[in-house]
Amino acid sequence: MTGEDPGPLIRLYGLTGGRARPQGETFDLVAIVVTVAGSHEFADLIPEHRAVLSLCRRPTPVADVAAHLRLPLNITRVILGDLRREGLVTIERPRPVAQTIDERIYREVLHGLRSL
Amino acid sequence: MGYAASEPGTTAVAPALAIKILIAGGFGVGKTTMVGTISEIRPLHTEELLSERGVGVDDLSGVESKTTTTVALDFGRITIRDGLWLYLFGTPGQDRFWFMWDELALGALGAVVLADTRRLQECFPAVDYFEQRGIPFVVAVNCFDGARRYEPAKVRRALGLSETTPIVLCDVRRRDSVKEVLTTLVTYAVEGARPPAGRR
Numbered sequence A: 001m002t003g004e005d006p007g008p009l010i011r012l013y014g015l016t017g018g019r020a021r022p023q024g025e026t027f028d029l030v031a032i033v034v035t036v037a038g039s040h041e042f043a044d045l046i047p048e049h050r051a052v053l054s055l056c057r058r059p060t061p062v063a064d065v066a067a068h069l070r071l072p073l074n075i076t077r078v079i080l081g082d083l084r085r086e087g088l089v090t091i092e093r094p095r096p097v098a099q100t101i102d103e104r105i106y107r108e109v110l111h112g113l114r115s116l
Numbered sequence B: 001m002g003y004a005a006s007e008p009g010t011t012a013v014a015p016a017l018a019i020k021i022l023i024a025g026g027f028g029v030g031k032t033t034m035v036g037t038i039s040e041i042r043p044l045h046t047e048e049l050l051s052e053r054g055v056g057v058d059d060l061s062g063v064e065s066k067t068t069t070t071v072a073l074d075f076g077r078i079t080i081r082d083g084l085w086l087y088l089f090g091t092p093g094q095d096r097f098w099f100m101w102d103e104l105a106l107g108a109l110g111a112v113v114l115a116d117t118r119r120l121q122e123c124f125p126a127v128d129y130f131e132q133r134g135i136p137f138v139v140a141v142n143c144f145d146g147a148r149r150y151e152p153a154k155v156r157r158a159l160g161l162s163e164t165t166p167i168v169l170c171d172v173r174r175r176d177s178v179k180e181v182l183t184t185l186v187t188y189a190v191e192g193a194r195p196p197a198g199r200r
């Protein structure tokens, strides 16, 4: 399950400037990321940033962004923190479970599971 | 617009919701298999960088040194409808990854503790973890071929579970079986979330 693979880390180091924690308010593994309208047209962006902006034109959870970029979660989060600071994406803020999952959502989830 | 426009550097509430469910249990009990059986995507796995001591890496300088490893985190997805997803996360097994559990568990709908009756003791840490944090969980006994079938009552006693904690016998390779485990969990979680009658 774990493996040592220092090679790719060198590239990751470049992507984040050595940071392993995102800037600003913390956000969840499944927080929804949304590209701010118009920001995917910025030209001078690194490919990873452009990929995020393109993907998140549809609301996309952080974990999916990481999988899509094939990057570790904490690297992905540094990238997302940077994009948020630039005003290019919004990221859902953490909320207690009681506020996010109400009875209607539970019912929808149950119905959805049963009809799988 | 379903979500508020935001100032640079701030966050906004998006018109979509992703719900986490954790799949916990000892090594080799069938967590990854369970995620794969029900997920609409091949279980993706993403990695979290870790230092050898099992704390999150705060600074990646010194990457050439062998103090950095990665831990794979399996996850699968079920789309309930456009903009509502269920994410299943197989929790990393070893104790030194507890700090990741905290993050996974935060805001989660609930958890499945997978148990193998041949080594029930391996799910004690997970049971303790979810009990202490008041996170709704069900115990799913993965009935490996040839494994002795336990009565749920015996499992309940052996694990010291409360009367209300659901116990389901399952086969993580079968979709219907995994569906039953998840619907049991969601049904149980919604009962816990509902305010007691007459005290609204």
Ligand SMILES: Nc1nc2c(ncn2[C@@H]2O[C@H](COP(=O)(O)OP(=O)(O)O)[C@@H](O)[C@H]2O)c(=O)[nH]1
Pocket: B025, B026, B027, B028, B029, B030, B031, B032, B033, B034, B090, B142, B143, B144, B145, B171, B172, B173
């Ligand atoms: N015979 C049998 N094998 C199983 C069952 N569930 C899991 N396995 C096998 O047990 C091994 C470990 O399962 P895995 O899902 O990787 O466990 P994890 O470590 O909890 O993620 C795999 O080779 C599975 O194919 C089961 O119900 N019956």
Ligand SMILES: [Mg+2]
Pocket: B031, B032, B033, B074, B090
């Ligand atoms: Mg596994």
